[in-house]
Amino acid sequence: MSQRKIVILSGSIVLFLLLGVILVTSWYTVDESEQAVIMTFGKVDEEISEAGLHFKLPWPIQQVDILPRETFSLTFGYDEEDGEIVDYPEETKMVTGDENIVLADLVVQWRITNPKQFLYYSDEPKEILYNATSASLRGVIGSSEIDEALTSGKAEIEGNVRDILTKLIDRYEIGISILDVKLQDVELPNDEVRKAFTNVVDAREQKETTIYGARKYKNQELSVVEGQKDARISRAEGDKAQRIEQARGDVATFNALYNEFKDNPDITRQRLVLETLEEVLPDTKIYITDEGGDTVKYLPIQPAKENKTTTEKPKGSETNE
Numbered sequence: 001m002s003q004r005k006i007v008i009l010s011g012s013i014v015l016f017l018l019l020g021v022i023l024v025t026s027w028y029t030v031d032e033s034e035q036a037v038i039m040t041f042g043k044v045d046e047e048i049s050e051a052g053l054h055f056k057l058p059w060p061i062q063q064v065d066i067l068p069r070e071t072f073s074l075t076f077g078y079d080e081e082d083g084e085i086v087d088y089p090e091e092t093k094m095v096t097g098d099e100n101i102v103l104a105d106l107v108v109q110w111r112i113t114n115p116k117q118f119l120y121y122s123d124e125p126k127e128i129l130y131n132a133t134s135a136s137l138r139g140v141i142g143s144s145e146i147d148e149a150l151t152s153g154k155a156e157i158e159g160n161v162r163d164i165l166t167k168l169i170d171r172y173e174i175g176i177s178i179l180d181v182k183l184q185d186v187e188l189p190n191d192e193v194r195k196a197f198t199n200v201v202d203a204r205e206q207k208e209t210t211i212y213g214a215r216k217y218k219n220q221e222l223s224v225v226e227g228q229k230d231a232r233i234s235r236a237e238g239d240k241a242q243r244i245e246q247a248r249g250d251v252a253t254f255n256a257l258y259n260e261f262k263d264n265p266d267i268t269r270q271r272l273v274l275e276t277l278e279e280v281l282p283d284t285k286i287y288i289t290d291e292g293g294d295t296v297k298y299l300p301i302q303p304a305k306e307n308k309t310t311t312e313k314p315k316g317s318e319t320n321e
Contacts, residue, residue, distance in 0.1 A: 092104055102149055140157050
C-alpha cells in the first residue's frame with residue numbers, strides 16, 4: 001500500500017471519528033425529573049428546564065451538565081448505613097438558653113433550584129448547607145429553654161430554624177431552596193438527667209391536673225351559688241311586688257275611708273272605733289245602746305249573730321224527734 005493511500009485512509013478515519021464526535025455531542029435529552037446547564041467555552045450560557053430532546057454545539061465548544069429536580073434529605077446528627085441508624089452525639093450536643101445540655105438532630109428537605117449557582121458558585125454546596133443547618137439549629141436551641149425544646153416548643157423551634165436557614169442559604173447563593181425542616185429527636189445526654197427531667201414533667205402534669213380539678217370544683221360551687229343567688233333574688237322580687245301591691249291596697253282603703261270620713265265624719269269615726277275594738281278585743285261582746293227617756297234601749301249585736309248561726313241548719317240535714 002502506498003504512502004498516499006495510507007494518508008488518505010488515516011484522514012478518512014480521523015474525519016469519521018470527528019463526525020462521530022460531532023454527532024454524539026450535538027444533542028442531549030432532559031427528563032421530567034432533570035434540569036440542565038449549557039456551557040460555551042467554559043462559561044455558563046443557558047439553563048434548560050424543559051424536558052425532551054435538545055441540540056447544542058458539539059464538544060468542545062459546548063458542554064451540558066444535567067442535575068436532578070428531586071427532593072434531597074440532609075440528616076444532621078445521624079446517618080443511615082446499611083439500614084441502621086448511626087448517631088453522632090458530639091455533633092448534636094447543644095446548650096439551651098437556660099444553660100442545659102440537650103442532644104438535637106433533624107432532617108432538612110431541600111431541592112436544587114438554580115443549577116448555575118449550585119454547580120459553579122461554590123465548591124461544596126452540600127457542605128455549606130450542612131454547616132448552615134448546624135449554625136441555625138444551635139442558634140435557635142441556644143435561645144430556647146429546655147422545657148420548650150423537649151416538650152411543646154418543638155414546632156416553634158422547627159419554624160425558626162427553617163426561617164434562619166432559608167435566609168443563610170439565600171445569602172450564600174448556592175442554588176438551593178429549603179423545603180422543610182423536621183426535628184427528629186431532642187433528648188437529654190444521659191439516663192440520670194432524663195430520669196430527673198421525667199420526674200419534673202410528671203410533677204408538672206400532676207400540678208396541671210390538680211389545678212384543673214380545683215377549677216372544676218370552683219365552677220361547680222359557683223354554679224350552685226349563682227343558682228341560690230338567683231332564687232333569692234326571685235323571692236325578693238316576689239316579696240317586693242307583694243308589698244307594693246299591699247301598700248297600694250292600703251292606700252286605696254285609706255283613700256276610701258278618707259272620702260267617707262269627709263262625708264260622714266261621726267259615723268266613720270264610730271265605725272273605726274268599733275273595728276279597732278274588734279281587732280284589739282276579739283272575744284269581747286259589743287252592744288250598741290240608744291238612750292232615750294227613762295229606759296235604756298240597747299241592741300246586742302254579738303248575741304244576734306250567735307243566735308242566727310245556731311238557728312241556721314245546713315242544707316240536707318234532718319232532725320230526729
